[in-house]
Amino acid sequence: MNLDSFDLAILEIVQENNLRSHASIGEEVNLSASSVRRRLTALRDSGVIVADVSLTDASKRGLTFITSVSFEREDPEIYGAFRKAMRDEAAVSQCYAVSGDFDFVLVVHAESPEAYEQWGERALMSNPAIRRYSTSVVWSRTKFTTRISPAAIEAGSKK
Secondary structure: OOOOHHHHHHHHHHHHOOOOOHHHHHHHHOOOHHHHHHHHHHHHHOOOOOOOOOOOOHHHHOEEEEEEEEEOOOOHHHHHHHHHHHHHOOOEEEEEEOOOOOOEEEEEEEOOHHHHHHHHHHHHHOOOOEEEEEEEEOOOOOOOOOOOOHHHHHHOOOO
């Protein structure tokens, strides 16, 4: 989908607050409410907008762990099985295949260090393809956003 300036402006607004009315968004971007509704429908149908959600504060629900995972060898079948397993893990909120010293980086949530340890033993240590995993505990969060603004990145903006 080719995004025009109206689409980009609408995306900026709904990434900040997707509960705003179509009329309110239209006033800000100089479009009618029905045009905003049609554009949002097209953005959802095309997969540019993948979900409309409420974000929760992870620190109010336990601890966050950043987990780096290394495999014994690079193998598409092993990676595929791991990806599927991580999609099915409720404790894993994010899973990334990465370059560098590790093969995957996970963001994992648990109520306590003990609960994370039990999860790690079950989900990671029991997998014979995993060589090792390393965990960092998140003490505090300096920045968190779900906003994606490629134009700001390209322009060097610090928005």
